[in-house]
Amino acid sequence: MNGRWAANWLAFAAVVVAVGLVELVQPGILARLSRGLVSVDLLIRAGLFTVVLVGLNLLMGYAGQASLGQAAFYGMGAFASAIFTVRTGALNIPSHVAGAWWWPWLMMAVAALAVGAFALVVGLAILRLRGHYLAMATLGLGIIVYIVLRENLGLPHLNLTGGFDGIVGVPRLRVGSAELWPVQVYYFVVWAAAVGAMAVGLNLVHSPVGRALRAVHGSELAAESVGMDVGKLKAKIFALSAALASVAGSLYAHFQAAVVPDTFGFVPSLELVVMSAVGGMSSIWGAPLGALAVLLLEQLLRTHVLGLVPAVSGELEPVVFGLMLVVIMLFWPAGLVSSRRSRTAAWAGR
């Protein structure tokens, strides 16, 4: 088992690195070869979502706790990074600090910790809810965070989040004087984070904590009966998933160079759930697979399928997306990567 594990990892890392190197040597080659289907941009977005999905899968697939508001944490990370690197004037951050190469990295870490702490506190309260109630509470939380971001945190005079228009001009990440750009270089940054998140996730699910999470998923009553502090465990895993989402959000802000609240609203939260479901919630490997599969499908719909039918425009994307969600839930409720274990869990009535 350990041998196969190592082999899987090596193969995965090799593919990630190889794809990156090919693009580095021959920029744009992926897009040319795939006729616009795969681009380095798409792969970067897949990497970012992988980081979020590792957390979401731990939360939903392993611990069995729904979150329909995960994009909020992604957005909090993105806006935190953007605000602390762009609105330095309004925040009175001295320019020699704000201009230092390590500042964005520090803010990324601080944001992850703060978002994690926020989720821990919120989680202790709302994770007592179950099933529908938890789903709706997280959904409400996501919408509230979205509105607060959209409404300038309620402090219009400071204009920190930029309202509907968001923030532009988020600087690229640097190490020393070296800018981690062009996009082919940034690919490695993002996928390093993705692989790191997966390594942490895989290690966690194979540890006693992973076992505890699955036990909580199976029967909270029984888990408590052997002395497990179920509430605390759930809140901790919620916090971890939020912190991962925050890191991904920060990386997104420095990638896109601009952030707008609509990227982190209600539909994006659902999109994350779709990716998680498509890839397989109860699997860490499902994270990159789900992200890639959904992004590729969306791209395919956009560039290939819908373009061929003249009467149909890109507006049908959400229709196909919604139907896909229904069909996947009906026929593969456990996603692409599924074990017997996750298949039974998905239909176990919890």
Add this chain to the structure above:
Amino acid sequence: MGGAVNRDSLLQVEHVTKAFDGLVALSDVSLEVRAGQIKGLIGPNGAGKTTLFNLIACCLVPTAGDIRFCGRSLVGLPPHRAAELGIARTFQNVQVFPGMTVLEHVLVGLHRLAPAGLLANLLPTGGLRRTEHRLREQAEALLDRLELAPWANVPVETLPFGLLRRVELARALAVRPKLLLLDEPSSGLNPTEKQAMARLVRSLREEGVTVFLVEHDMPMVMGLADEVAVLDHGALLCEGPPQQVQQDPRVVAAYLGEPEDA
């Protein structure tokens, strides 16, 4: 500490009342379980037996009264604290973790011996692997003890009901309880399995585990228990050695009035 309490008293239920939305499930129940005892709890359906167990396991909070374990009050504690103090339980309608193997169930029971922190589990450290190895050895020993070893790596949902009761018991024993609450341990078992269960419960007592069990099988509970308490309509009817309880006219009346189910 309460007034006239026996020195080897492990659990005291003192004037406990429990009401749900105004409906009284238990009213003014007092009883005690002494260390090293096998105590039975019987009563017709709806008498409040499982409610009492849920109160002891801190899954419910009494409306009035006190429950003391090893001299300290359990009232208001969260359920996981009860387990930490040494109260383990099984469930009437078996509670297992679907998708997990028998061995994993016991490992979950042993979780308090593992590093609990999330951060401690994020990275693959040698210490983590060594603890896990030690836990596995302990779990396997427990499975041997309960004759579950052949099914160690079998997912529980494929097991017959009789084995699930034993898996639950193994998981509960992994907590190393002082007091074991068994909710109808023999229900759903065939006669052979029942006998094995009775033997097991007796041997647990030999090892110093105090057992408090709800049981519907009269011959089994009368043969097994040192003392029996009878609940009816939420009130304690009588308490005493099995022979004495069996002959108590109130008990006979309670059972005749409301036939026992299968």
Add this chain to the structure above:
Amino acid sequence: MEPTATEAPTRSVAVPGRAVGTPTARRAPTRAVLGAGAAVAGLAFWVLGRRLGYGPLDYLQLVLDGTVTGSVYALVAVGFVVVYRVTGVINFAQGAFVMLGPMLAITFFQTLGGHGAGVLAASALAAVAATTLVATVVHRLALHPARGASPLTKIIITVGVYIALQGLALRVWGPRPYVLPAFTTLHMADRLLQLGGLSLQAQSLWVWGIGALAVLTLVLFFEHTVVGKAMRACAVNRIAARLMGIRVDRMATLAFALAGVLGAVGGIVIAPSTRPTYDMGLELGLKGFVAAIAGGLVSLPGAVAGGLVLGALESLWAGVTVAGFKDLFAFAVLILLLLVRPAGWLEPGQE
């Protein structure tokens, strides 16, 4: 699951989702807490309103306006409750029904010439019928096959249905707002009624009247028809209902159909004063859900009261704060409600 279910005398209506293993004794909120909350909220409204120079009449006007929107919340909430009680599903697609009603009504109305009370009524009825058909199809195709699935799976399915229907609406109607003429004037401009310093659109009377009529009809249906009684039996105990020969799956489809009717009616009556768009269902659907939760998710009177109260409070809130924060209110209330009293206000407490 419920540890006490076998022995403790339990109520006929179980409330799923309530913390099961750890009953809520450790956080038993009292009426006093809720009363204090209401007092604080009232004080906050008053203080914020004073800044804007509000008098009692202004508050009354806000409450009056709020109950109009609140009536629609109530209809949507009742739709949630009916589906939830009969099928155990939180039907997120409810929002799509609310949008389909007015959009279809407008399309029918325009196709049929675009004027005349008879045409308007016929268009509205046809739109309600069509939405009901959609709701039926949604249940048969998307939810019925997944009846054994987990709540999360079902919720994702209904979300998927919602996204697909909204996407379809965007494709058919585009992103622009539409207009349905006011029922009284049959024009875009509605008649404004003045009563003692308060002003009221004539459409508001239609909203209240039709809303009340719809709920009343529904109650009569549940109380006095065989099918209605069968549906109530399913709500109490699905297995027992099946044993009694009730076709539970048909009742589930019927519940979706009723939700379609309620959603469409709610969307249509409010359409003249809101200018419907393809995405109007998201807001109305979610707020209807909040109202349903406020009423305990299993109670029809609770859902109606929840809708009206939510509408009134939200209107007060919107009146005293920045416009952008209007929508925050309902969701903050949602989370607070879920935390404090998942069983709603009208249900008796646990402890």
